Amino acid sequence: MAEGNRETFGLRVGLPSHGAPAKGGPKSKYCARVKISQTSAGPPSLTISDLSRFPPRFPPLSSVSRFPLPGKELVSGESALYLGRSYQIEVVDDGTRDIRFTKRFVIPSSRATERKGAMREWYIARAEEIILRRVHRHARELGVQFSKAKIVDNRYRWGSCTIQDNVNLNWRLIKAPMFVIDYVIVHELAHLIESNHTPEFWNVVRTQAPKMEKAKLWLKENGQILEEDV
Ligand SMILES: [Zn+2]
Secondary structure (H helix, E strand, C coil), X not given: CCCCCCCECEEECCCCCCCCCCCCCCXXXXXXXXXXXXXXXXXXXXXXXXXXXXXXXXXXXXXXXXXXXXXXXXXXXXXXXXXXXXXXXXXXXXXXXXXEECCCEEEEHXXXXXXXXXXXXXXXXXXXXHXXXXXXXXXXXXXXXXXXXXXXXXXXXXXXXXXXXXEEEEHHHXXXXXXXXXXXXXXXXXXXXXXXCCHHHHHHHXXXXXXXXXXXXXXXXXXXXXXXXX
16 A cells, blocks of 8 residues: 555445445545445445445345336426425426425426436535535534535545545435434544544544434435435
8 A cells, every 4th residue: 555545434325334444545634435346246345444344234226226217307296305305396387497496396397308407406506505504514513624515426425525624525415304414414524533433433423413323324225315316
């Protein structure tokens, strides 16, 4: 291992938590990278040094076909998640371009054909507003300082922190309940205090995110739903 090869913590999609530094991870001050490798047979395997901590109870990503395949465009009557709740979509033909949300999603018909893009843009804007505000609040309460917090598009990781003390959070978290968002934020920020998943680390997380266990379970059971486009 190269000198100074320190690693990145990343909270992986499909795992309730992640573990110790993995070989070949990105150079980073704090973090362990958990890689997933899929083969056509069997569940994905983790290339991580303490795999024993995480028995492979999660389903392989390839088994997510229990969700119906989306149609070509959004139609009224479909629903979409936001902060852990499902809201109806209504497609309207009113000549506007902006998606509105008033206890339901009102989507201009001109955007309905974009399907992925239309909702995604809306989700990312909300994530940048709501999740980043939460990051600042939790950092203040934990007494930690990060360099930058960013909403990112990462299909396989909920959150991570980098060698520069940047905190990255997956925009898809905006579909999850707030206690789940809080847990992921706090998990990553807690790595600014303790780089490993020690009992002390979990104590910090639990103190700041009291619903930690519930959040881990929620991610385990529902994480794949967040991967759906709508
Ligand atoms: Zn971690």
